[in-house]
Amino acid sequence: MPGFFLFILFLALALVGWRLMSRGAVRVHDADGRRILPDGPGDAVRILALIGGPIVLLILLATSVRVVPVGHALVIFNTVTRGFRVARQGITFVPPFISSTQTYDLRRLEYTMSGTSGEGRKSDIDDSLWSPTREGLQVGIDLTIWHHLDPQMVAAIHQKIGPDYEEKIIRPAVRSVIRLVISEYAVMDVYSARRAEIQDEINRKTRALIEKDGFLVDEVVLRDVRFTPEFTRAIEAKQVAQQAAEQMTYTLEKEQKEAQRKVIEAQGRANAIEVINKALAQNPNYIKYLYVDKLSDKISVIVSDQNTIMDLKGILQSRERQQ
Numbered sequence: 255m256p257g258f259f260l261f262i263l264f265l266a267l268a269l270v271g272w273r274l275m276s277r278g279a280v281r282v283h284d285a286d287g288r289r290i291l292p293d294g295p296g297d298a299v300r301i302l303a304l305i306g307g308p309i310v311l312l313i314l315l316a317t318s319v320r321v322v323p324v325g326h327a328l329v330i331f332n333t334v335t336r337g338f339r340v341a342r343q344g345i346t347f348v349p350p351f352i353s354s355t356q357t358y359d360l361r362r363l364e365y366t367m368s369g370t371s372g373e374g375r376k377s378d379i380d381d382s383l384w385s386p387t388r389e390g391l392q393v394g395i396d397l398t399i400w401h402h403l404d405p406q407m408v409a410a411i412h413q414k415i416g417p418d419y420e421e422k423i424i425r426p427a428v429r430s431v432i433r434l435v436i437s438e439y440a441v442m443d444v445y446s447a448r449r450a451e452i453q454d455e456i457n458r459k460t461r462a463l464i465e466k467d468g469f470l471v472d473e474v475v476l477r478d479v480r481f482t483p484e485f486t487r488a489i490e491a492k493q494v495a496q497q498a499a500e501q502m503t504y505t506l507e508k509e510q511k512e513a514q515r516k517v518i519e520a521q522g523r524a525n526a527i528e529v530i531n532k533a534l535a536q537n538p539n540y541i542k543y544l545y546v547d548k549l550s551d552k553i554s555v556i557v558s559d560q561n562t563i564m565d566l567k568g569i570l571q572s573r574e575r576q577q
Contacts (some may be wrong), residue, residue, distance in 0.1 A: 319346075365398070
């Protein structure tokens with residue numbers, strides 16, 4: 255209540271001035287040296303009233319008129335009537351000397367709990383929320399909760415909880431919900447498969463827990479999931495083994511397909527041979543035709559019968575030499 259102390263200070267100064275004037279220590283004279291004001295107590299009071307009246311009025315105005323910032327609310331408690339009043343953004347009148355006030359931010363606020371240095375509301379410590387899973391394995395959750403106050407509940411929040419409501423209500427509620435939800439899921443669910451489902455359940459249970467008291471939850475976001483070093487190494491080893499198994503499966507499938515290809519190829523050749531055999535059985539001279547067809551174009555041949563093939567070109571050249 256700075257206005258009250260200013261008022262007390264002004265009264266003390268006025269009392270000192272009045273005592274000085276009443277003793278004649280303060281006199282007012284005109285240009286000719288004649289005293290204008292007598293030094294009696296009555297005149298001193300009138301001087302104080304003329305000078306102090308406007309000053310007191312200015313002090314009252316300065317301590318009574320308050321400007322509430324945009325997006326904020328001012329809770330005013332009257333110590334005489336013991337009543338509460340909430341003023342929204344803009345200029346408002348506060349009864350001086352008998353009022354105590356507290357400003358609340360009604361905009362969206364962010365509260366982050368993180369194990370990363372420099373992040374979160376408690377950036378100097380590891381503020382991850384460690385909780386056991388269904389198997390009893392510990393996981394650390396980094397999260398952010400966006401929330402704001404219900405304007406209709408600001409006076410009640412100020413009366414029952416106070417301005418440090420984030421540490422009293424928001425943080426404990428979220429930590430309690432996280433432990434409750436994470437304990438219902440397996441560690442691999444938290445790791446990947448059902449993370450979105452877990453986040454939705456955390457949002458739902460957090461709202462149910464604190465919104466009845468005037469704290470509106472916009473969203474709870476899981477920023478990161480942390481594991482113990484032993485579990486991290488186990489996950490890495492499992493991934494390596496899984497990749498090796500997938501590579502082996504790929505190799506086996508490739509070899510199986512190659513074997514199937516060879517079987518099909520062999521069956522094709524067998525079918526071809528069977529067709530050729532049937533054709534030769536029906537036409538035995540076909541094999542001799544193929545033999546002659548494969549000879550060089552420079553070789554002249556003649557077929558005399560089914561069992562003899564003569565070199566016609568050789569015979570002709572021999573006769574030419576004899577001539």
